[in-house]
Amino acid sequence: MKVYHQTGFRQNWNIESFEQGVGDGLIYSPVNLDADKLLLLDSHLKRTGFIDPQLYLLNEAKGTLDTYPYFPGNIKPDYSTPDLDNSNILLAQMCVDFQIKNDFEYIIIPTRYYADNPTTYFAQTSDYFVIPFCDYIRASGIRKKILLSVIVKAIMLSDDEKRNEALNWITGQNVDGVYLIFEDNSATKQIKDFEFLFNALLFIQILKNNGMEVHLGYNNTEALLYSIAMPDSVSMGSFENLRSFGIKRFQDLENGPMRGPRARLYSSQLIQWVDYQYIGAFKKLITDYENLFDDSEFKPLMFKPEFNWHFLKSEPYKHYFSVFNRQIKSLPGSQTERMENIKVQIKNAVNLFKKIEDSVLLDENSDGSHLPTWFNVVNAFQKEIKK
Amino acid sequence: MSKQFEKFIKSSFGNTYIKEQQGLFGVPDFIFYEKKNEDFAFVSFELKIKNWKRAARQAFRHKSFSNVTYVVLGSKYANPALENINFFKQYNIGLATYAGENYFEIHYKPEIHEPYSDHLKQKLIETIAKSRIKTKNIKPILDY
Numbered sequence: 001m002k003v004y005h006q007t008g009f010r011q012n013w014n015i016e017s018f019e020q021g022v023g024d025g026l027i028y029s030p031v032n033l034d035a036d037k038l039l040l041l042d043s044h045l046k047r048t049g050f051i052d053p054q055l056y057l058l059n060e061a062k063g064t065l066d067t068y069p070y071f072p073g074n075i076k077p078d079y080s081t082p083d084l085d086n087s088n089i090l091l092a093q094m095c096v097d098f099q100i101k102n103d104f105e106y107i108i109i110p111t112r113y114y115a116d117n118p119t120t121y122f123a124q125t126s127d128y129f130v131i132p133f134c135d136y137i138r139a140s141g142i143r144k145k146i147l148l149s150v151i152v153k154a155i156m157l158s159d160d161e162k163r164n165e166a167l168n169w170i171t172g173q174n175v176d177g178v179y180l181i182f183e184d185n186s187a188t189k190q191i192k193d194f195e196f197l198f199n200a201l202l203f204i205q206i207l208k209n210n211g212m213e214v215h216l217g218y219n220n221t222e223a224l225l226y227s228i229a230m231p232d233s234v235s236m237g238s239f240e241n242l243r244s245f246g247i248k249r250f251q252d253l254e255n256g257p258m259r260g261p262r263a264r265l266y267s268s269q270l271i272q273w274v275d276y277q278y279i280g281a282f283k284k285l286i287t288d289y290e291n292l293f294d295d296s297e298f299k300p301l302m303f304k305p306e307f308n309w310h311f312l313k314s315e316p317y318k319h320y321f322s323v324f325n326r327q328i329k330s331l332p333g334s335q336t337e338r339m340e341n342i343k344v345q346i347k348n349a350v351n352l353f354k355k356i357e358d359s360v361l362l363d364e365n366s367d368g369s370h371l372p373t374w375f376n377v378v379n380a381f382q383k384e385i386k387k
Numbered sequence: 388m389s390k391q392f393e394k395f396i397k398s399s400f401g402n403t404y405i406k407e408q409q410g411l412f413g414v415p416d417f418i419f420y421e422k423k424n425e426d427f428a429f430v431s432f433e434l435k436i437k438n439w440k441r442a443a444r445q446a447f448r449h450k451s452f453s454n455v456t457y458v459v460l461g462s463k464y465a466n467p468a469l470e471n472i473n474f475f476k477q478y479n480i481g482l483a484t485y486a487g488e489n490y491f492e493i494h495y496k497p498e499i500h501e502p503y504s505d506h507l508k509q510k511l512i513e514t515i516a517k518s519r520i521k522t523k524n525i526k527p528i529l530d531y
Contacts, residue, residue, distance in 0.1 A: 277412040280451055280503035305505070361447035361478045
């Protein structure tokens, strides 16, 4: 299973990390990287990755998106949905040509985002994107694999009819696989919703059973859990908006004063990002507290008293990339063994949290409250696939 | 509850406190400070009408910069917390109730400890130094 860097703001951290052998490739983000700069990047940074075309809001010129030749506003000013009827072929050509020019591993077919998908969503996506993209790719004799972007909304997981409709549509397309993004509306930093996680696993498994490649975007730590459905890749990102999909990232909003998130440190043993402010309490109350956090080249610096923790510091993220990549890569190759392995990892984490919470009282975004649900999800999934 | 409680602490311990200070770890409703031998001691109060567990989690964060932290609950809804007083003892978090006017009762008085974060303690000292509050009617709060 591959691990891709989901890039965005400060993508140089991902690139530096990748160049040190962490991760298998990069997923590029047009809203954060000028098209010309992307073209100039060395080919070794692109040939194992792909671009997320980010036409989610069609003509919203967020960040550097309008530097891309396929950006609809560059085809026609005030481009809107009806224009797709006439220029879908041109848009597909420009988007594919740009991807070919960069020599990415995969060609990605974009998708649009709606707060609530219209009833014609799948038919529209076929007409506007899938058919013109596939026709052009094949007519041009391009042999690269094609991935279809799909945003899976919570209702597409919980509602049988909607789930079947989505799966039938996806598996009916003449593509090699999907770039799958689960839209979770979780209020907490870790997903603690049993139904959501269980149904996400089934969704992946069904796609795999149908011979599709499944590449998961915008993963947080739950990538570890998703791994038991045997996707082809999971992703890891730095900032929270790269570890959980939210459309705000693509909206050109007037930004008011923003409050940055608290800096956190990932622990593979705890399967959690712990608010760094608890480290002071750990230090005073837990013997050998440093052992709770993985070794990496960044750890010695982060544990120095003078380290100035801030969410814009690179070290905690680079530490995460290194540690999480290692954690994913050490998973067993067989599904049966992987499920057992994840259960052991969760159990160990639960036990460690028990010891920690003898003396340190953690909040819901630093504690292990997601883990019992995750354990139950693995058990339920194990049972389901035995059927 | 907050306004009445402020009036109460002001009349009981003086005016050396700051309200809802941002930029620490959590936002305590009040942080009382006491200068002792060139050093500062801090007592934080987290006020909640109910939901003691949430208040306790917040109060624990305040231990990063405080020597003593209290959860102060409205008397009417304090029973669930009082039934779980051992939880407060386990984490060395003070538990008190406030019923308006001068009806303040301490149910568990925690031990004084060093704040977990030197950095946050220093930040708090700098905030106080900048505030230039003229001290009035100060009575020791740590020994209350």
